[in-house]
Amino acid sequence: MGCGGAPEPDALEAQAQSLAWPSGSSRTVVSRRVVSLNGVTFQAAPGFEHFRAAGAPDLALHNVRIAEVDAPAVREALVVMAAGQKISSSGHSSGVTGQASNWDASCNSVSCPNVTLDGRSLAMKLSALGLFPSGRTYLSVINDANFDHLFDSDTKQRLVNGFAGWLQAQVRPETRAIYLAGSSRGGCLMMRVAQALRANTALDGINVYVSSFDGVCRNSQGELGTFDSKVNNPVRPWGTFYGGWATNMTAQFPRRHRLHIFHVVGGQEVAPATGIRAFTAYNGTTPPSTGTNLDWGWYKQTWVKWQHKEIGNPYTDPSASEQAQAVADTVDAHLTWLGGLL
Incomplete structure (x- = not known):
């Protein structure tokens, strides 16, 4: 904002409209459990064997649910998007995957039929825009990764290994791009999966793109290299922390060949007095007390004023008067970034 002061409302509205991407069509899909339960017996679901092979507990894997939206035989691009962590017994809506708050109401021990994906979501907008080849792009949404913030480090690593193994099994000789996107804990998961992909030299010919929406990693475990040094949001609302x-x-990414990351961060504490908040990158030897927007070529980061839930779903949580700007700063900003690279 600097010496010129805050932008006028008309300017903010124009900025929002300038980033507006058209909505796609809503889709109804089946979200499958990667480990199903037959009575008291767990078994890997067809096509998801990598999860159980990676060794995470069956009870944890039973809650992992993935919808393969498009699964063509020819796969020039792979697109995988993850919602945030499911809280308690309630579902949650996501502006990334497009699922509604009650998406899991129909779940049984094998799958969740009739999951509707909102056409305004990142997943459905991207599908409609055709930034990746139409009919030759594999698209999955992870409705529940069960990548629980409180799990121990070993369980989390086994889950990451399962997701990475499953995703790498979708790669075909013609695959040239992988796009990962996630919000909250889903953002942390996609970052960690990207680490695994970029560490695999067999995938060096593939471009990896990652979108993180206020991605949350557990600093007390050093997850994604986070530690107890808080960098203040430079555009945080008055009176907030x-x-x-x-x-x-x-x-965290010593191998950055063909790697592109965009992280939109607000940094609101997810629940009061928990210390659960998003990660932020820094340059140099010591983190600054207050952050700035970053663009290192391979890594871009933008600070926003929005609450954690507003970043995760700008269509339902901001006030009606602010939704357009929230969408512009989050979902549409990521599409603009990705479109500029493709």
Whole structure:
């Protein structure tokens, strides 16, 4: 904002409209459990064997549910998007995957039929825009990754290994791009999966793109290199303490060939007095007390004023008067970034 002060409302509206991408069509899909339950017996679902092979507990894997929206034989691009962590017994809506808050109402021990994906979501907008080849792009949405913030580090690593193994099994000789997107804990998961992909030299010919929406990693475990150094949000609302746990992102991705990451961060504490908040990258040897927007070529980060839930779903949580700007700063900003790279 600087010396010129805050933009006028008309300017904000124009900025929002300038980033507006058209909605896609809503889709109804089946979300399958990666491990099904037959009485008291767990078994890997067809096509999801990598999860159980990675060794995470069956009870944890039973709650992992994935909808394969498009699964063509020819796969020039792979697109995988993850919602945030499911809280308690309630579902949650997601502006990334497009699922509604009651998406899991129809779930049984094998699958969740009739899950509707909102056409305004990142997944459905991207599908309609055709930034990746139509009819030759594999698209899955992870409705529930069960990547629980409170799980121990070993369980989390086994889950990451399962997701990475499953995703790499979708790669075909013609695959040239992988796009990962996730909000909250889903954002942290997609970042960690990207680490696994970029560490695999067999995938060096594939471009990896990652979108994180206020991605949350557990600093007390050093997840994604986060630690107890909070970087304040430079555009945080007055009277708030928004900020992110610092991580040396360059150290987290020593192999950055064909890697592109965009992280939109607000840094509101997810629940009061828990210390659960998003990560933030920093440059140099010591994190700054207050952050700035970053663009290192391979890594871009933008600070926003929005609450954690507003970043995760800008269509339902901001006030009606602010929804257009919230969408512009989140879902549409990621589409603009991705479109500029493709």
